[in-house]
Amino acid sequence: MKVLVIGAGNMGLTYAEGMSKSKLLKKKNIMVLDKSEEKLDELNKISHFDAYKEFKDCVPKADIIFIAVKPYHAEDLFKTIKDLVNPKQIIISIMAGVSIASIKTLTGVPKVVRAMPNLPAQIGKGLTSYVITPEVTETELLAIKTLLNTTGKSLRVGNEKLIDASTGISGSGPAYVFYFIQSMMEAALKMGFSKEDSTLLVGQTFEGAIALFNQSDLSPNSWMERVASKGGTTRAALDSMEDNNVNELIKEAAFAAFNRAIELGKEYQNV
Numbered sequence: 001m002k003v004l005v006i007g008a009g010n011m012g013l014t015y016a017e018g019m020s021k022s023k024l025l026k027k028k029n030i031m032v033l034d035k036s037e038e039k040l041d042e043l044n045k046i047s048h049f050d051a052y053k054e055f056k057d058c059v060p061k062a063d064i065i066f067i068a069v070k071p072y073h074a075e076d077l078f079k080t081i082k083d084l085v086n087p088k089q090i091i092i093s094i095m096a097g098v099s100i101a102s103i104k105t106l107t108g109v110p111k112v113v114r115a116m117p118n119l120p121a122q123i124g125k126g127l128t129s130y131v132i133t134p135e136v137t138e139t140e141l142l143a144i145k146t147l148l149n150t151t152g153k154s155l156r157v158g159n160e161k162l163i164d165a166s167t168g169i170s171g172s173g174p175a176y177v178f179y180f181i182q183s184m185m186e187a188a189l190k191m192g193f194s195k196e197d198s199t200l201l202v203g204q205t206f207e208g209a210i211a212l213f214n215q216s217d218l219s220p221n222s223w224m225e226r227v228a229s230k231g232g233t234t235r236a237a238l239d240s241m242e243d244n245n246v247n248e249l250i251k252e253a254a255f256a257a258f259n260r261a262i263e264l265g266k267e268y269q270n271v
């Protein structure tokens with residue numbers, strides 16, 4: 001299997017590195033293309049994959065074309081590759097808001113995967129949700145899943161609306177966690193801890209809580225009950241959050257991202 005990654009930015013390189021580190025593909029089977037000379041110079045210094053500038057030299061050779069350019073570059077890119085692609089190839093797109101219908105129409109390729117990764121992919125802890133077109137075979141699906149899992153875990157969803165929904169949960173979600181971390185660090189600083197100590201206190205607390213959650217079948221509510229005793233300190237904090245409606249506000253924030261993903265999809269519907 002030969003994979004071509006188009007767009008060697010943050011995400012494109014993350015996936016190319018992931019594929020290379022996983023030993024899933026040999027160097028000669030990972031091709032990376034970027035339009036900027038500066039990027040190509042950098043890529044040529046990295047030895048685990050082959051860098052390309054010309055589409056005609058790499059697009060026809062690929063079994064899977066992984067598109068990681070910004071959505072506003074999609075239309076130009078599709079025009080460029082339309083005459084170089086063939087219906088046996090698979091396009092995996094991680095471009096936010098660019099629909100499967102646009103990709104199919106503008107490239108003529110029926111086998112399409114629309115995926116939504118998230119930032120922790122950079123350290124192999126990502127979550128990529130994805131949806132496939134019916135033309136993708138079971139064997140190809142297995143290869144796609146293996147490829148996406150090189151940057152963490154993946155979740156196949158049944159329709160594109162759930163890709164927008166996962167944008168509101170896992171796609172934008174790391175920022176919500178950072179928001180919570182920031183607030184707790186500010187509280188720690190106010191209580192008198194140094195920045196370094198605040199970072200340790202909060203970072204290790206998140207890491208520990210998430211490890212507990214991931215290693216058990218207990219719900220977050222059950223874990224909260226285990227920490228919070230009646231009249232105790234944790235109960236005081238949780239009551240304060242309930243009184244301030246924090247639960248509803250977090251849900252509202254996730255829906256704001258979901259709705260924005262739908263809006264962006266409309267903006268790019270003619271891409």
Ligand SMILES: NC(=O)c1ccc[n+]([C@@H]2O[C@H](COP(=O)([O-])OP(=O)(O)OC[C@H]3O[C@@H](n4cnc5c(N)ncnc54)[C@H](OP(=O)(O)O)[C@@H]3O)[C@@H](O)[C@H]2O)c1
Nearest residue numbers: 007008009010011034035036068069070071073094095096
């Ligand atoms: N970053 C995230 O956490 C995240 C999460 C989910 C989805 N995504 C999606 O991932 C995609 C990539 O995001 P990113 O943050 O990695 O972007 P990025 O860092 O800007 O990388 C895109 C790269 O593609 C290059 N490029 C643009 N048009 C091209 C073309 N026609 N042919 C070849 N290369 C081209 C860009 O070059 P120039 O800089 O010269 O334009 C740039 O090097 C986006 O569509 C985004 O929606 C990102």
